[in-house]
Amino acid sequence: MRAIANVLGEDEAAFLVRQRVARLATSDRMGKPHAVPVCFALARASIFIALDEKPKDVPVTRLKRVRNILENPDVALIVDRYDEDWNLLAFVMVRGRAELLDPDTEEQAAAVRLLRGKYHQYEAMRIEENPIIAIRPERAASWGALDEPESFGPRVLDPIHGRRSVRRYLQKTVPKDLLERVLEAARWAPSPHGRQPWRFAVLTKEATKERLARAMGEEWRANLEMDGQSVKIVEKRLEGSRRRLLDAPVLVLICLYLEDLDAYPDEERQRGETTMAVQSLGAAAQNALLTAYDSGLDAGWMCAPLFCPERVAEALGLDPNLVPHALLTLGYADGDPPKRRSRKALDELVVYRD
Numbered sequence: 001m002r003a004i005a006n007v008l009g010e011d012e013a014a015f016l017v018r019q020r021v022a023r024l025a026t027s028d029r030m031g032k033p034h035a036v037p038v039c040f041a042l043a044r045a046s047i048f049i050a051l052d053e054k055p056k057d058v059p060v061t062r063l064k065r066v067r068n069i070l071e072n073p074d075v076a077l078i079v080d081r082y083d084e085d086w087n088l089l090a091f092v093m094v095r096g097r098a099e100l101l102d103p104d105t106e107e108q109a110a111a112v113r114l115l116r117g118k119y120h121q122y123e124a125m126r127i128e129e130n131p132i133i134a135i136r137p138e139r140a141a142s143w144g145a146l147d148e149p150e151s152f153g154p155r156v157l158d159p160i161h162g163r164r165s166v167r168r169y170l171q172k173t174v175p176k177d178l179l180e181r182v183l184e185a186a187r188w189a190p191s192p193h194g195r196q197p198w199r200f201a202v203l204t205k206e207a208t209k210e211r212l213a214r215a216m217g218e219e220w221r222a223n224l225e226m227d228g229q230s231v232k233i234v235e236k237r238l239e240g241s242r243r244r245l246l247d248a249p250v251l252v253l254i255c256l257y258l259e260d261l262d263a264y265p266d267e268e269r270q271r272g273e274t275t276m277a278v279q280s281l282g283a284a285a286q287n288a289l290l291t292a293y294d295s296g297l298d299a300g301w302m303c304a305p306l307f308c309p310e311r312v313a314e315a316l317g318l319d320p321n322l323v324p325h326a327l328l329t330l331g332y333a334d335g336d337p338p339k340r341r342s343r344k345a346l347d348e349l350v351v352y353r354d
């Protein structure tokens with residue numbers, strides 16, 4: 001078995017690592033060609049491809065690509081990048097021999113781990129129960145701008161630039177799958193030691209939102225009165241906040257959960273640990289906001305729970321280990337979402353110390 005490095009150049013291997021989809025070409029014993037798009041992972045000496053069809057629907061041995069490989073192990077895999085900017089076009093073609101790795105072999109298990117590492121979707125699929133296709137590369141050819149970075153920019157920046165804080169919502173239900181998409185994005189936020197020190201309480205019922213509004217309102221009333229605000233202003237602001245909570249079809253309360261974090265004997269490091277958890281909570285919130293926007297929803301952020309966490313936890317009957325922090329409102333904007341707030345110029349925010 002030849003190491004990939006002896007077959008593929010460094011730039012070709014790097015290109016393969018970055019790409020998500022390839023086309024696998026096989027042929028039967030008569031030389032009749034067949035090609036399918038596949039997900040793949042590159043290892044030191046092989047390229048692995050999972051067979052993810054449910055065995056009950058189609059036994060994997062009946063798949064055309066599998067039958068072809070059994071009849072004729074010579075295959076070609078092509079990995080390409082298309083872009084409207086033709087300066088970015090590129091492809092790598094790998095030729096080699098394919099074999100099937102049986103379940104319960106060490107190499108098959110390693111291939112499954114590698115594929116799951118690259119594609120999280122495989123975590124929920126029983127690909128370990130099927131053989132894995134292993135291509136042992138023998139030759140490679142490539143063309144184009146292999147070294148150009150992938151143009152993820154516009155796709156990531158679109159929701160970053162498009163999102164706005166929304167504070168008035170239509171009485172329109174948020175579909176459950178969209179809500180779950182938003183929560184899923186939050187789940188994938190970076191976190192200290194990967195411990196995910198946050199939990200999400202989802203509120204949709206009028207009565208629950210009302211309880212929350214009342215609990216936070218009492219605290220806010222006391223604070224506004226302490227600030228010397230007039231009764232009229234206090235009432236107006238409280239009613240505005242209450243309406244905002246009740247009108248939003250979904251509220252997601254993001255709570256800090258510190259139980260899984262490292263414990264230190266000194267206060268300073270413990271404080272650092274908590275700060276990291278709060279930073280990560282912000283990342284989870286931002287993932288949620290961006291995904292809400294990307295899913296056609298509107299969203300807003302309310303800080304109120306941070307100022308009365310115990311009251312909020314009590315009103316919602318939360319586990320005492322959950323510390324309410326940020327409240328996200330979700331729904332569909334009533335009217336045009338507000339204009340984009342301006343931002344400071346980058347040179348006010350960045351210092352370069354080369």
Ligand SMILES: Cc1cc2nc3c(=O)[nH]c(=O)nc-3n(C[C@H](O)[C@H](O)[C@H](O)COP(=O)(O)O)c2cc1C
Nearest residue numbers: 163164165166167300301302303304338339340341
């Ligand atoms: C930690 C944090 C707390 C916030 N709390 C509130 C809040 O209590 N009420 C509110 O209307 N907006 C709140 N916001 C939203 C900001 O006001 C808003 O993000 C900012 O004005 C920029 O506007 P944009 O989100 O539309 O770009 C909060 C934002 C953050 C990051």
